[in-house]
Amino acid sequence: EDEPVAVRLVDQMNALYGAHPGVRANHAKGAVFEGTFTPAQGADALSSAVFLKGAATPLVIRFSNAGGVPSAPDTDPSTGGIRGMAIKFHLSDGGEADMICISANGFPVATGEDFLALLQAVGASGPGVPKPTPAEKFLSAHPAALAFVTTPRPVAVSYGTQPFFGVNAFKFTNAQGTSKFGRYRIVPESGAAYVSDEEAAKRPPNALADNLRASLEKGPVKFRLMVQVADADDPVTDATKIWPDSRPTVEFGEIAVVKALDTQKVENELLYLPTNVTSGIDPSDDPIINTRTEAYAESFGRRTK
């Protein structure tokens, strides 16, 4: 109980999903790819980040399914239908910057403490638990969490046809020193594409990654990296509060997924952190951002021990 909330979150994830030594506490199943980022004209009007001008930047991208069971099929309920896309930019200045997105626009809760309470409620709500279960009670007291878990999550054709969202707001500052808050959106260039639940249930367990690898045989699979820019009074510290679609989006550039890497070989040494940013991008005061970094570092420590 005295441990930091980030450590208790990792403990609770390990308790929920069972012990799987050597893998991530969450987003345990993944597939790693090499790619490139090519900036769009004018992207540096929003941020002076080094990857927004000049030549293309090499990327290491890990797609994943939420949940802590590494062998779970794509359609397993433990994933909650949530996919991940984590991107590491290998910057021309020798540094790195990370962007870690999910397939949902928004998050069920606004703080690490509430996320812990949600995961504890789920853990206390197994079969045979009298109704209303702790999870049902949590959801009725937290409308954003209820909306999150009842949003339909169709299964994509492949990771390459799935849109992703940054969820937490970041602050973007340009060379003139002007700052704006925004949230990442990653949009498949070929359009979002899904299969029916019936079809999804009949596919092999790793179809999302397998189908992306198959597409790459015909050439790179591309996404557009966008930033949805907040209005002055939009909430920037609460990831449950999504902004209206009418907010302007700025195009940062194109992400090309180029080549599959040997996931087994490379994924464990990979660590993505939401606070790993570069000059021209700063975390907002959304409290989830720091809790995430502490939890990811804790999970990394356990899986590399």
Ligand code: HEM
């Ligand atoms: C308090 C809230 C959250 C907690 C406690 C949490 C916890 C974790 C943990 C422990 C991991 C494993 C990290 C590792 O071993 O490297 C992880 C991975 C991940 N999380 Fe979160 N997470 C939170 C919120 C979010 C949000 C808001 C997003 C997306 C916007 C997100 C996206 C991801 C992704 C994509 C991965 C996989 C990263 C990879 O491929 O290495 N998480 N999360």
